[in-house]
Amino acid sequence: TNEFYSSTDHMTHLIGIKNDLSQCLRFYISSLENQMDLLKRALQGLECISDDNSKDPEKLISNPLIAYKFVKQLINVGTAIKEITKTNISKDIDMLMSKSQLIPSENNLDGIAGGIVRLQELYRLNPEDMIKLETQSALSPDECFHIAVIAQQNQKFQCAIQWLGETMKKLHDGAKAMVTKQRVQTLLTSIQSQVVNSPFPPEATQILQHYDDLDLKTILQSAYTYNLSENIKYWDGMQHFITSLDMSGFYNPWKNGYEALCRGEGIKMNPKRQRKLVCRYTNGKGSPRLIYGPAKEEEEWDEPLILRYHDFISLNEIEVIKTLSRSKLARAKVSDPVTGKLISTKARVSKSAWLSIDESPVVASINQRIADVTGLDMDTAEELQVANYGIGGQYEPHYDLVDGVPFTERRIATLLVYMSDVDVGGATVFPNTGAALTPKIGSAVIWFNLLKSGEEDTRTLHAACPVFIGSKWVANKWICCGGQEFRRRCALSKAG
Numbered sequence: 001t002n003e004f005y006s007s008t009d010h011m012t013h014l015i016g017i018k019n020d021l022s023q024c025l026r027f028y029i030s031s032l033e034n035q036m037d038l039l040k041r042a043l044q045g046l047e048c049i050s051d052d053n054s055k056d057p058e059k060l061i062s063n064p065l066i067a068y069k070f071v072k073q074l075i076n077v078g079t080a081i082k083e084i085t086k087t088n089i090s091k092d093i094d095m096l097m098s099k100s101q102l103i104p105s106e107n108n109l110d111g112i113a114g115g116i117v118r119l120q121e122l123y124r125l126n127p128e129d130m131i132k133l134e135t136q137s138a139l140s141p142d143e144c145f146h147i148a149v150i151a152q153q154n155q156k157f158q159c160a161i162q163w164l165g166e167t168m169k170k171l172h173d174g175a176k177a178m179v180t181k182q183r184v185q186t187l188l189t190s191i192q193s194q195v196v197n198s199p200f201p202p203e204a205t206q207i208l209q210h211y212d213d214l215d216l217k218t219i220l221q222s223a224y225t226y227n228l229s230e231n232i233k234y235w236d237g238m239q240h241f242i243t244s245l246d247m248s249g250f251y252n253p254w255k256n257g258y259e260a261l262c263r264g265e266g267i268k269m270n271p272k273r274q275r276k277l278v279c280r281y282t283n284g285k286g287s288p289r290l291i292y293g294p295a296k297e298e299e300e301w302d303e304p305l306i307l308r309y310h311d312f313i314s315l316n317e318i319e320v321i322k323t324l325s326r327s328k329l330a331r332a333k334v335s336d337p338v339t340g341k342l343i344s345t346k347a348r349v350s351k352s353a354w355l356s357i358d359e360s361p362v363v364a365s366i367n368q369r370i371a372d373v374t375g376l377d378m379d380t381a382e383e384l385q386v387a388n389y390g391i392g393g394q395y396e397p398h399y400d401l402v403d404g405v406p407f408t409e410r411r412i413a414t415l416l417v418y419m420s421d422v423d424v425g426g427a428t429v430f431p432n433t434g435a436a437l438t439p440k441i442g443s444a445v446i447w448f449n450l451l452k453s454g455e456e457d458t459r460t461l462h463a464a465c466p467v468f469i470g471s472k473w474v475a476n477k478w479i480c481c482g483g484q485e486f487r488r489r490c491a492l493s494k495a496g
């Protein structure tokens with residue numbers, strides 16, 4: 001397909017496409033230039049036939065040398081014209097056309113703009129930060145305006161207004177553009193009315209009954225509806241008021257926690273708990289393969305227990321897995337809560353592929369290693385799911401448990417292999433427990449999605465933070481309930 005932005009790995013193909021395109025264009029231009037030269041020469045030939053004597057044509061021809069020259073020029077022109085029709089530029093055009101099929105479609109640009117807006121909001125980049133990023137590839141007023149439009153469509157009004165401001169500034173500085181100040185103003189007005197006319201949520205109505213000031217109501221309303229409360233905090237004089245109202249739990253309760261954790265705020269670990277976390281060498285449940293090469297197991301989180309295995313897979317294995325996946329990577333989807341159909345959404349911006357153990361000894365050996373380390377039955381596990389994230393790529397908070405599957409197919413545990421480091425962003429966070437796991441190449445983390453009682457462990461709600469800089473590769477192995485009856489005993493207690 002022609003969607004690049006949802007996988008940074010696929011974005012890299014664009015460099016090849018760019019090189020091919022410039023080569024084809026170079027060929028085509030030089031063919032055209034040859035033709036132009038021939039045409040110009042032909043024209044020059046015609047023009048240098050002097051027609052001083054045109055009033056007396058016979059005189060022209062009567063001088064044998066002039067006559068000779070005259071006919072010679074005409075023949076030259078004829079030759080040039082024949083040559084022009086002979087040079088075949090249609091081949092170059094065909095080539096150019098076929099290469100241009102690979103040019104990304106417009107929705108890629110929308111997707112990237114959406115990623116920029118998400119990163120900007122989530123990592124709280126203020127206008128100055130954005131400008132610093134922007135100076136490396138100065139955006140035109142039209143480009144700034146496009147980002148503003150996408151921000152508005154994604155209901156990130158704060159960002160939209162910021163980009164409209166940039167657009168205005170550039171227009172003011174006299175940059176050439178299609179967009180006019182008039183259009184910027186129109187969009188600004190429409191954003192304002194969108195914010196003000198948004199429907200009032202019932203919980204907010206109750207609270208606001210106590211306040212008469214209409215202006216405050218308007219601001220609060222937009223804060224609620226568009227989850228701007230975080231930003232409003234920084235508005236003059238609003239801080240105290242907002243804190244006293246505690247709007248945080250209003251809208252998308254998990255979302256604020258998720259975004260804060262992604263920024264590295266609100267990680268709920270304390271030194272006392274931290275001291276109890278240990279690391280050890282382990283041979284799993286006595287697997288012979290681990291006796292001589294024990295696994296490096298680290299307790300990364302206590303409640304719920306999250307273990308990390310260091311050097312779980314090698315760089316070579318990672319290369320094999322990536323190569324096997326590349327041709328299969330397709331936009332990852334989520335099931336629509338209403339229709340149950342698989343859809344592609346901003347909530348999950350990545351591409352993924354499934355690898356079976358028959359595909360390569362490397363996949364089989366990783367599968368075996370997971371069995372050795374966890375002591376769990378792999379016969380009922382799902383295939384390995386490899387994922388590569390895109391620009392601002394993320395996966396919003398979710399449970400790995402899928403509704404409506406037989407008990408034996410429930411995902412009792414998730415093992416997540418990090419196949420890359422990520423320069424900035426891209427952590428795996430657990431909003432209900434305040435945990436954040438940093439991707440570390442070659443390591444794997446594991447947690448149980450079900451309590452020993454078989455109930456869902458709500459502490460395992462987790463998310464993949466937007467990748468800011470870098471490429472993020474992971475592999476998921478979902479281990480299912482079937483076959484684990486004697487390996488992980490059920491218990492009446494809820495303890496993890």
Ligand SMILES: O=C(O)CCC(=O)C(=O)O
Pocket residue numbers: 387395400416426427428462463464465474476
């Ligand atoms: O990429 C990550 O950090 C987490 C991925 C994840 O949760 C999933 O694919 O279900």
Ligand SMILES: [Fe+2]
Pocket residue numbers: 398399400462
């Ligand atoms: Fe997940």
